[in-house]
């Protein structure tokens with residue numbers, strides 16, 4: 001803790017981004033406790049409420065350190081319908097066979113379909129083209145499944161150890177409430193911003209300094225995603 005507060009207070013915003021290793025986990029973990037105290041994704045606080053005001057204050061504190069000012073929603077040209085179908089099939093197999101529960105959702109490693117995509121497409125160049133930030137090729141990727149009613153992700157910051165920027169691509173969605181189901185939610189200095197993605201749509205965002213989460217899955221709903229993590233150059 002001492003290390004983190006020293007970094008933040010004495011060196012300013014640039015060193016927030018330089019937290020690595022144990023410091024990166026402490027930085028994210030400390031803020032995540034605070035964020036969870038302010039709000040639950042199952043009942044997000046209303047505009048002007050104490051919880052929402054506090055969350056906006058945290059977002060404002062982090063905003064100067066953002067590499068990507070706000071989440072960008074895209075339909076990547078490399079996420080063609082056949083590519084997304086292949087990723088969906090692999091995600092379902094991997095999550096069923098080797099998935100594990102992590103923070104109220106399923107996670108699994110990726111397989112050859114995702115690996116071939118990462119070799120065939122210059123994903124780092126795509127990030128640079130869309131958000132103007134130079135990144136290394138993705139060093140991590142995983143499948144994420146929200147397959148049971150109530151599964152969700154509380155508002156949090158990612159550890160900088162994991163990535164600086166994410167591409168979160170929706171590869172499958174089943175819903176009886178078309179357009180009104182579970183969404184990715186971000187906290188910005190202006191308030192909550194929800195993004196409802198369908199298969200083939202992706203969000204590019206700075207998960208380390210932009211608080212984010214997912215609202216709960218409803219009955220009969222599933223969402224399956226692949227996340228690519230990038231470190232800035």
Ligand SMILES: [Fe+2]
Nearest residue numbers: 157158207212
């Ligand atoms: Fe995250």
